[in-house]
Amino acid sequence: MRSARSSLLVICLALLGCQAGLPLSRVRLDDEGIVYLYLQPLAREAERLQFTIESVSAAHRDLGEVPLALALGELRGSELRRQRLLAAGPLPAGDYSGFVVRTGKASLRGEEGPAALLVPEAPTRIEFGFTVRRGEGSIVSLALRYAQSVEAGFRFSPAFAAFAPERTAVGLLGFVVNSRSSDVSVFDKRSMQVVGVIATGREPSGIALDQLARRLYVAVSGEDGVEVVDIMSGTIVDRIRLSPGDEPVALALAPDGRTLLSANRGSNTVSVIDPASRFERAKVQVGSGPRSIAIDRTRRRAFVFNAFSNTVAVLDLASGAPIRSIATAPGPVRGQFNRRGDRLYVIHETSAWVTVIDPVTLTVSARLPVRSALAAIEIDPGTDFVYLAGRGEPTVGLHEPFSFAPVDFVATGAGVVDMATDREANTLYLVVPDRNRVLVVDRISKRTVGELDVGDGPTWITLIGEN
Structure with missing residues (x-):
């Protein structure tokens, strides 16, 4: 065990060395x-x-x-x-x-x-x-x-x-939202190089991808709107305007592309948006501090994670009508379903627990202790094992899905706030905000096989072909 810890320390120090990144830049002016x-x-x-x-x-x-x-x-x-x-x-x-x-x-x-x-x-x-x-x-x-x-x-x-970089095939693209530099980095998954940048409104946060329509939706919390990006041209084609003070921070798109949900931190609401007309169909009051949204495997319900009220609000996906509020451990921020869709794993930013929710009965079925408070979760599509990451953790842990016993780790050298899996390439992408970087990890060896320098303050990532 001492040898393993020593090796981990050496790996983390190596990853922390030779760091460089985009410093906090001034606000981009309108012209x-x-x-x-x-x-x-x-x-x-x-x-x-x-x-x-x-x-x-x-x-x-x-x-x-x-x-x-x-x-x-x-x-x-x-x-x-x-x-x-x-x-x-x-x-x-x-x-x-x-x-x-x-x-x-x-x-x-x-x-x-x-x-x-x-x-x-x-x-x-x-x-x-x-x-x-x-x-x-x-x-x-x-x-x-x-x-x-x-x-x-x-x-x-x-x-x-x-x-100028060569044009990349759409199927090879990935996108990273950078909140402080107010842009989206576009990268090539094969070459592991940044090939484009999309300037957005102030303080972009959440992101949702419509792969069939070739549309990218970006929540712009600093301007109370959702920007619509045409992936083929890499340009913003429209903005869906929300109410002043909404501060949208996270998005979720229904699998059929007909409903877009926006978690609004400023008003403690969820906006139900029609992506075709770009009109807000409804606005639903949820708990305090909504941080993200997960859609269940039946495509009928949405689960909203409310960090300040310590609840998960369950909504009807089509209408947005509230169904139930589920109490959790303090600070729920993210959640993901397992492959069968019968377990929803909820992570918390202020408590070292994982809450497991039964999406059928809408009750808490388990509460499992983990090492620390968490910021990101990703389910391995091949094994159902669970990747867990925290803002202050120098590693990403891989956990068995029932006992949550740790079975492996990925050395990162810094905290991770979001993850995405490319099943075809068998890789895991990790967003490291303190280094303005994305790490690309081989899911078999758990070794870093690539790194991407992105904009200032990366927060979310999504991929074409993401699991």
């Missing part, structure tokens, strides 16, 4: 868009290279240099084997000629250790024409040309190629 600048993996020949970047700016054709928030200041070739977020931020709408990068120190590792390289005083200019549109987001990829950057082994003059 601005947002740009993310990603660095592609370096060639193997660049593994001995190490350098620092002091600043990155976008070159506006009329306004001159506009600074971006630097996400990655120190670059080591041996650690840049995946796509990394270099810089990002809001930019005034208009035409740009490229980017300006100011480098600091650079060195090249040799047999006797690192040797300093000469770095030019003048900044590096990257020619790449692009247009920033009001209220929209875009991605620019950078590739370092190593052979052209290191001259004769003693001088470093970075040469970058800039390009």
Whole structure:
């Protein structure tokens, strides 16, 4: 046991090392868009290279240099084997000629250790024409040309190629909501790279995906609405307006796509929305502090988790009419059904319990102790085992579904707030907000096989083809 704990500590420290992420950025103004600048993996020949970047700016054709928030200041070739977020931020709408990068120190590792390289005083200019549109987001990829950057082994003059990411097949897409940067990161599940960004209203929170209609619904709590995104174009096509002060935080879409539910934190209500007409059919009062919604396997009932009143409200899915309120342990925030749909597992953010609800009798059938308060739950589609994660936990636990005895763990190094399973690829996606990152885990080996740098404050994730 001591050896296992020591190994876990080493893994967590390794995961916590070399962290970088998008710093808390200023609020995007109405006449601005947002740009993310990603660095592609370096060639193997660049593994001995190490350098620092002091600043990155976008070159506006009329306004001159506009600074971006630097996400990655120190670059080591041996650690840049995946796509990394270099810089990002809001930019005034208009035409740009490229980017300006100011480098600091650079060195090249040799047999006797690192040797300093000469770095030019003048900044590096990257020619790449692009247009920033009001209220929209875009991605620019950078590739370092190593052979052209290191001259004769003693001088470093970075040469970058800039390009727009290739279009990804819709079936390979995943989406991450970033609450503080007010956008949605779009990623390719196969390449494990971010390929797009959708600028949203203020403080986006919950997300729901209609795979057949190719629509994405985003709860915008800071603007009391639900935005409708066309997945094919990656643009917002409409906004469903709720009442002032509703503060929608979570969404749930009926499997037939005909009913969209919104949990509204500000008004302690659930909005029943017709996605076709984008009209709010009804508004139902629920308990205090609704945080998320789960729809049962019969597709007839919705379960609303009320964190402050310590209840789960049961609603008729079609009409929204209340059926029953079920008392739970303190702080219920999320819930998921097992494969058969006869057990609803409820997790709590303020108490170390899992409440099990019988969805037929609408009663609590069990209350099981766990190690700590929780933030996320995911059911393994192959085994019915339960993944549990907390904001303050450096691991994700895998539990047997009846006794909830731990059977395995996934080392994350930081807390996780949401999870999603890609059954086809046999992977588990973990949202790590403190590092502005998503981890991709192999469900068999429980090892991390990929990482994605996303926006600021990731909260929810969904995938095309999600279990």
